[in-house]
Amino acid sequence: MEMLIQGLLNSLEPFNILVLVLSMAGGVIVGTLPGLSATMGVALLVPLTFGMDAAAGLLMLGGMYVGAIYGGSNSAILINTPGTPSAICTTFDGFPMTKQGKSGQAMSAALYASAIGGLVGTVFLLVATEPLARFSLRFGPPELFWLAVFGLTIIASLSDGNVIKGLLSGFIGLLMATVGVDLVTGHDRFTFGVDGLSAGFNSISVMIGVFAFTQVLVLIDEDEHYVAKPQTEKGVLKNTIKEITKNHSINLMRSSIIGTIVGIMPGAGGNIAAFVSYNTAKSVSSHPETFGKGELAGIVASESSNNATVSSSLIPLFALSIPGSPVAAVLMGGLLSQGLTPGPKLFQQAGDVAYTFIMGMFLANILLIVVGALGMKVFARVLNVPSYYVAIVVAVLAVIGSYAIRNSMMDVIVMFVSGVIGFYLFKIGLDSGSFILGVILGAIIEKGFSQSLSMASASSIGHVFFGRPISMVLIALCVISIITPYVTKKRRAIRSSQLEGDKIS
Amino acid sequence: MKTWNTLRFNYLICVMSYILAAIFWYASRDIISPANIYPRMILIGISFLATLLLITTIYKQKRHTDEISETTKPLAKVNNKRVNILIVGTMLYLIAMVYIGFYVTTFLYLMILMYGFSEQKNKIVALKVFLSSFVVDALIYICFWTFLQVPTPVGLLL
Numbered sequence: 001m002e003m004l005i006q007g008l009l010n011s012l013e014p015f016n017i018l019v020l021v022l023s024m025a026g027g028v029i030v031g032t033l034p035g036l037s038a039t040m041g042v043a044l045l046v047p048l049t050f051g052m053d054a055a056a057g058l059l060m061l062g063g064m065y066v067g068a069i070y071g072g073s074n075s076a077i078l079i080n081t082p083g084t085p086s087a088i089c090t091t092f093d094g095f096p097m098t099k100q101g102k103s104g105q106a107m108s109a110a111l112y113a114s115a116i117g118g119l120v121g122t123v124f125l126l127v128a129t130e131p132l133a134r135f136s137l138r139f140g141p142p143e144l145f146w147l148a149v150f151g152l153t154i155i156a157s158l159s160d161g162n163v164i165k166g167l168l169s170g171f172i173g174l175l176m177a178t179v180g181v182d183l184v185t186g187h188d189r190f191t192f193g194v195d196g197l198s199a200g201f202n203s204i205s206v207m208i209g210v211f212a213f214t215q216v217l218v219l220i221d222e223d224e225h226y227v228a229k230p231q232t233e234k235g236v237l238k239n240t241i242k243e244i245t246k247n248h249s250i251n252l253m254r255s256s257i258i259g260t261i262v263g264i265m266p267g268a269g270g271n272i273a274a275f276v277s278y279n280t281a282k283s284v285s286s287h288p289e290t291f292g293k294g295e296l297a298g299i300v301a302s303e304s305s306n307n308a309t310v311s312s313s314l315i316p317l318f319a320l321s322i323p324g325s326p327v328a329a330v331l332m333g334g335l336l337s338q339g340l341t342p343g344p345k346l347f348q349q350a351g352d353v354a355y356t357f358i359m360g361m362f363l364a365n366i367l368l369i370v371v372g373a374l375g376m377k378v379f380a381r382v383l384n385v386p387s388y389y390v391a392i393v394v395a396v397l398a399v400i401g402s403y404a405i406r407n408s409m410m411d412v413i414v415m416f417v418s419g420v421i422g423f424y425l426f427k428i429g430l431d432s433g434s435f436i437l438g439v440i441l442g443a444i445i446e447k448g449f450s451q452s453l454s455m456a457s458a459s460s461i462g463h464v465f466f467g468r469p470i471s472m473v474l475i476a477l478c479v480i481s482i483i484t485p486y487v488t489k490k491r492r493a494i495r496s497s498q499l500e501g502d503k504i505s
Numbered sequence: 506m507k508t509w510n511t512l513r514f515n516y517l518i519c520v521m522s523y524i525l526a527a528i529f530w531y532a533s534r535d536i537i538s539p540a541n542i543y544p545r546m547i548l549i550g551i552s553f554l555a556t557l558l559l560i561t562t563i564y565k566q567k568r569h570t571d572e573i574s575e576t577t578k579p580l581a582k583v584n585n586k587r588v589n590i591l592i593v594g595t596m597l598y599l600i601a602m603v604y605i606g607f608y609v610t611t612f613l614y615l616m617i618l619m620y621g622f623s624e625q626k627n628k629i630v631a632l633k634v635f636l637s638s639f640v641v642d643a644l645i646y647i648c649f650w651t652f653l654q655v656p657t658p659v660g661l662l663l
Contacts, residue, residue: 036653036655044654162558164554164557164558165515165518168551168554168555168558171547171550171554172551175548182540183540184539185536185537185540187535187536187537187540190529190532190533190544192532216591217588220584220588220622221583221584221587221588223587225624388622389619391591392615392622393615395591395614396615397645399598399599399602400607400645400649400655400657403656403657403658407656409658412599413599416595416599420592428518429511429515430518446543449543450539450540450543453542
């Protein structure tokens with residue numbers, strides 16, 4: 001308890017607050033720009049922490065992480081281009097709200113949900129680090145395989161128009177994710193003699209192409225003067241917080257907890273958390289037909305869950321010395337460079353640093369509302385700029401963003417080609433959300449599948465894939481997730497026919 | 506007309522899916538088992554879904570029903586001239602940046618396409634476009650090169 005209070009007091013020191021605010025502001029910018037990831041932002045800051053006090057250095061990295069994951073929602077909402085993969089689900093309802101002139105409400109919802117999600121994740125980091133870390137170890141390859149498949153079942157609820165086309169788009173995405181060196185044999189696969197494809201299609205490049213460059217083509221094709229009408233209403237943040245508290249608090253808490261649980265699993269990240277939370281929010285909603293058309297609950301689910309993963313992804317690192325995500329691995333490097341070894345002994349050997357960091361993460365999520373609110377005003381100005389200016393600048397950002405991933409022109413070409421193909425394919429009815437889901441989850445699904453097959457050589461395939469308790473729960477959730485949209489649709493049809501019958505009688 | 510368009514696109518999707526599955530199946534013959542199990546399962550899935558789409562499309566055509574996409578503009582109404590200018594312009598930009606350098610080509614790309622897509626074309630608009638391109642290019646340079654130290658393709662110039 002003494003350590004906790006000391007950590008709180010340390011985090012409230014003016015220098016630490018300044019470090020948090022500046023790194024978060026930088027994080028918001030990094031997150032907003034497509035292609036610049038939270039990992040890159042945190043990695044860029046690590047050298048700056050060498051000359052700093054250990055706690056302040058870690059707070060700087062934590063602030064960047066929080067800001068970057070939230071920042072992805074700004075571009076997702078304003079120009080239909082997720083700044084980070086974890087903001088993909090935010091585009092589903094965020095951009096339609098912008099088109100309806102409700103950009104301020106959408107951005108406010110994303111900001112508030114991100115802050116609350118982050119706070120919930122940090123509560124678990126503080127009070128349940130060890131039990132949750134032990135639970136995460138029960139997630140082997142079969143469980144991760146089913147978790148990713150569960151994320152993929154969102155396709156059933158995304159594709160309201162034609163489920164077959166949605167599934168087909170998802171399968172094509174899965175196929176694209178198989179290009180490159182095979183995980184089992186180490187041989188090139190589906191590269192068709194192109195050396196540059198040996199490393200596979202980078203999922204971030206494909207995402208930038210499918211969302212950002214396709215959106216550039218859409219803006220040029222539509223030839224409208226502005227992207228959308230900006231929302232200039234005063235007190236929009238306050239009103240949105242009131243509305244979320246009144247109508248979406250259960251969704252907010254549920255999605256934050258889903259994000260926390262998904263975040264602790266090594267390999268799963270903010271994108272899976274957002275897919276699962278969005279799917280759940282839609283499945284349990286009394287009006288699922290409004291999702292994808294500008295539903296506030298969709299943004300709340302997506303943003304609260306992805307920011308909840310920020311703190312929870314550090315749980316395996318703090319408790320077991322296992323970095324569960326790329327950012328956690330970079331943070332581990334930061335800790336080691338300060339002479340601190342992450343793991344169970346961290347709290348005994350350097351409790352002041354560990355608790356300052358955890359209490360600082362609480363503070364970061366509270367300060368996020370202030371930093372984000374200021375950022376919102378700046379970013380929303382993009383809606384006052386003619387759409388052809390926005391389109392060309394986004395095209396340039398898409399190029400530099402995809403090049404920055406691996407300093408490779410191949411990634412830029414992949415981005416450009418997937419953007420052009422995406423534009424035409426989606427015009428003929430294939431679904432971009434389902435396709436990108438397949439590309440992003442494909443690597444996790446294949447890894448889980450291949451490792452499970454290897455495990456199955458020692459016992460039966462049936463037991464490995466279907467007989468483990470957590471897998472059975474996840475399989476049941478997959479079935480429920482696929483069936484729910486059909487049941488809801490059927491119920492709606494029966495209800496409307498009953499209403500019509502009542503009117504006639 | 507609308508019904509025929511969407512259904513015709515469904516046939517196109519089916520044909521493209523079959524071709525994609527056939528090409529990848531042929532390429533998968535060199536992959537050693539068990540590494541080929543997962544990609545082949547996906548290819549079977551694609552073929553199955555394409556067949557399902559074909560059957561439902563034929564059924565819909567017979568019953569004269571159709572799903573209507575509210576979010577996308579039909580392909581027939583795409584503004585081909587503007588879209589093609591952007592695609593070709595971007596292709597030239599990507600080629601030029603390798604030889605000339607990222608920041609110089611970005612300035613030219615921004616200036617030419619922003620002016621090209623402008624509704625009005627006069628000296629004031631040209632000046633606005635020139636200044637906007639310069640400011641955007643400078644901001645990208647400061648943000649990416651100076652602060653984030655993100656490498657960009659370097660050619661003969663910057």
